[in-house]
Amino acid sequence: MTKRIVVLGLGRIGGAIAQILNRHDGYDVTGADINPTAVAHFSEQFKTELLPNTSPETRDYGALLTGQDAVISALTFNDNPYVAQAALDHGCSYFDLTEDVRCTQAIKEIALAAAPGQVFMPQCGLAPGFIGILGYSFRHRFDRLDTLKLRVGALPEYPSNQMMYNLTWSTEGLINEYANPCESIKNHIPTLTEPLEGREVFSISGVEYEAFNTSGGLANLCYSLDGELRELTYKTIRYPGHCKLMKFLFHDLRLGEEGKRRDMLMEIFESSVATTMQDLVLISVVATGYVDDRLKQCSRTFLLRHTAEQSAIQISTASAAVTTVDLILNGRESRQGFVEQETLNIDEFLANDFAKAYRDAELSI
Incomplete structure (x- = not known):
């Protein structure tokens, strides 16, 4: 029908x-x-x-x-x-x-x-969305889930500026996730963490990335998994060096504050940071948990690339x-x-x- x-x-x-x-x-x-x-x-x-x-x-x-x-x-x-x-x-x-x-x-x-x-x-x-469906599925792989790390990034395939970044989607949405509090579960307790904190470095297929706290990617997972695991985090993936520059803009210059400062930052991004259709989307979920009282880890990773007609984020x-x-x-x-x-x-x-x-x-x- x-x-x-x-x-x-x-x-x-x-x-x-x-x-x-x-x-x-x-x-x-x-x-x-x-x-x-x-x-x-x-x-x-x-x-x-x-x-x-x-x-x-x-x-x-x-x-x-x-x-x-x-x-x-x-x-x-x-x-x-x-x-x-x-x-x-x-x-x-x-x-x-x-x-x-x-x-x-x-x-x-x-x-x-x-x-x-x-x-x-x-x-x-994508995030929220697919990443939540994928992350939630890992609870079936263990007798008891312990940690769940969700990582997603929309990245330029050919970065060429100090930010190692180009605009690939909504500028307003980007600023929103960099500026607003981030939901997580720490030591079994749902909590809020600061955006642009919790930086980590890792590599996939020989390429080095960084990831840090951002808002909004977990959707309802903090509620649906409350009481079922020790730690749940969501972080955005970027190339190394990006987080440091964003902390300067959002924290030191206070451009992440709601109102005129955030409007100013959006104008700066949209007038000075080039957009690109040549991007890639990297999705990674790493989970640990217990099977027969032994701690084990498993993961799934997806890498989507742009085509001649559409960007990877599209x-x-x-x-x-x-x-x-x-x-x-x-x-x-x-x-x-x-x-x-x-x-x-x-x-x-x-x-x-x-x-x-x-x-x-x-x-x-």
């Missing part, structure tokens, strides 16, 4: 999501954006609508969402609670790509009033989001209200038609 779905936001990620779904016979896609250029660009591929360029709280999504099975929001996290409320009011399921913890909490509250079969699943995509985020939506909308299990990412089965995820990029990306190391 064909599913009717709306994709809000036709930027790099939202546009890729809409295109993937539109190529599948099981979906009838409508894309919408406030940008007339984006709407015109996709108008010959699938149905498009131009959204009014008003403030998020006054924008009316009623006509667009009526009769739809689901909406995927690729808008900013500030818009998402309003979209989720509109989805609730018009009886369709809701998915988004946010990494913002406060936004997700607001959507959890909205989801309490969901009708039977109406699902609310924020934080789809591929990884869009294909993970679409796989998640497809598993929920066409799953055998009926769900209602807020649904945690990690409840999806990793084997079913990787076997899904939309997850080929991930199947092809797993490394044997």
Whole structure:
């Protein structure tokens, strides 16, 4: 049965999501954006609508969402609670790509009033998203899980500046994860840690990387794994040297403070740091736990690369989001209200038609 779905936001990620779904016979896609250029660009591929360029709280999504099975929001996290409320009011399921913890909490509250079969699943995509599904799956590998280390990085393939970094996705989202408190579990207790701290260095396939605390990547894992392990951390992967420069900007110059300073930092990044489509996405989960009272370690690593047409962050985020939506909308299990990412089965995820990029990306190391 064909599913009717709306994709809000036709930027790099939202546009890729809409295109993937539109190529599948099981979906009838409508894309919408406030940008007339984006709407015109996709108008010959699938149905498009131009959204009014008003403030998020006054924008009316009623006509667009009526009769739809689901909406995927690729808008900013500030818009998402309003979209989720509109989805609730018009009886369709809701998915988004946010990494913002406060936004997700607001959507959890909205989801309490969901009708039977109406699902609310924020934080789809890569991290949060796929990384949570992968990380949660490791609990089945041990009699007792001890530590879980989740590491994800979207990196330029050819870094050429002192930051060893190029912009590959949302600048606002990047600053958000570098500036906001980070959830973790330490000594069995859920806690908050400081962003840009906890730096570590490691290598994969002969390439050296660093990783450090960032916000938002764990989604609901601190709650779903509370009481089940000693330590849970999420860190962002970069090339060595990046963290030191970010600490100078965010801490010494205080540009991570909310308000005008953070706006200034976003303007600096967007005017001075080049974007690139030539990127790669590195995903690593390392777990330790006990099997027959012996401490053991196991891991899984994925490396996704850009193509001539799409960046690795587009591929990884869009294909993970679409796989998640497809598993929920066409799953055998009926769900209602807020649904945690990690409840999806990793084997079913990787076997899904939309997850080929991930199947092809797993490394044997």
